[in-house]
Amino acid sequence: MNSLDGLPVFVRTVREGSFSAAARALDLTPSAVSKQIGRLEDSLAVRLFNRTTRRLSLTEEGAAFYERASRILADLDDAAASISSLRAVPRGRLRVTMPSGFGVIHLLPVLPAFYARYPEVALDIDLNDRFVDMVEEGFDVALRIGDLGDSSLIGRRLAANRRVLAAAPGYLDRVVPPQGPADLAAHNCLVYTYRAQRHDWHLVDEAGAETVVTVGGTLETNNPMMLRGAALAGIGMVLLPLWLIGPDLKAGRLRRVLPDYHWPDSAIQVVYPPGRHLSARVRCFIDFLVERFAD
Known part of the structure; x- marks a missing residue:
């Protein structure tokens, strides 16, 4: 058996906390989930779960395998998404945060040009002069004025800030x-x-x-x-x-x-959280800002 066959079922079972919950999420029967987990355990020659009538928990081997399996599935999703995004038409809602003055003075006048080029992208713009934790608050893109320091965010420089x-x-x-x-x-x-x-x-x-x-x-x-x-x-x-x-x-x-x-002097930068690929709507917005405002 190819041990990859049961990875999605195993990862979903861990995340859902039970065979029955995973079955509902995957539109399978609990017995089908149990059989796939059993085949995966036989293929690996290890027990992945401790099973009791009340509780399902990972074994030490299961916990280590879950960490690697999650990364493998995430890499597969990213690979598929990166290929799809090359052909995708930018669409959907994009959450953006930036300083209020910059948004009103510089972004607002060029919005008609952006919408003319990308009519299927909807912008949700937060104008805020405080420091925004864009990952914690769920933003896709931010415009930052100043150095990023030790931030894990990825930045593209637009212009100098004097x-x-x-x-x-x-x-x-x-x-x-x-x-x-x-x-x-x-x-x-x-x-x-x-x-x-x-x-x-x-x-x-x-x-x-x-x-x-x-x-x-x-x-x-x-x-x-x-x-x-x-x-x-x-x-x-x-x-x-x-x-x-x-x-x-x-x-x-x-x-x-x-x-x-x-x-x-510091820099005006457009930043986004680290990731293996960018959606089409994020990429088009960043490229648009670079085109319009670089230096």
């Missing part, structure tokens, strides 16, 4: 503009609260030398769009990414402050 100092002309007309990073301590600096050590602004010059200055001001918020709005209103000075305030700088609504300094 944060710069800026303020409205009205604010700068009322104060003495800073001449160096140390002068920021005397200014009304508006603080983003989701950043670690929120009051410490790390700034590097064109030579790469880093300076840390402790700042504070009359507004702290977890929403970068609110910081942008407050800066436009002349309330104070901000340290925000170019993808958010670049148009304001070009239009003169905001001005760069200490233009020779910026926060250390």
Whole structure:
């Protein structure tokens, strides 16, 4: 007998906890499940289950075999899915999470082009500036701004992320503009609260030398769009990414402050959980983002 024949029945029996439950899940009779398990045990010359009238439990050999058998079946499923996905038309619901500002400013304008190309994909987009555990919360794709660190997620880089100092002309007309990073301590600096050590602004010059200055001001918020709005209103000075305030700088609504300094550069990345293959809808969305936003 080919010992692979009984693997799906064995794995399902372990997961369901009984022969009868596995039989219902596989649309078999309990006796048919029992016979397949028995044949598998005979083929392997080991007992896989301890059977009592009340309980079914794995033997030590059964537990070791289950771990390997599960991986074998998962590899087979992945192989089949990877071949199918090459020919599949992207369709279905895709759960995506990204920072709110990026979603509104950059993703929203290109959604018509995405839907025109992939009309059978439905996007469920969560705009959230907090750190989201995408595996725990069931997201397929996330856009992350910053380094992944020791994350197990797989990332594709879209662009550099540079944060710069800026303020409205009205604010700068009322104060003495800073001449160096140390002068920021005397200014009304508006603080983003989701950043670690929120009051410490790390700034590097064109030579790469880093300076840390402790700042504070009359507004702290977890929403970068609110910081942008407050800066436009002349309330104070901000340290925000170019993808958010670049148009304001070009239009003169905001001005760069200490233009020779910026926060250390990081990356804008699209990330997804590790796996052996990507579904067609995940792959098409990632490729679309890379096409539209890379650099």
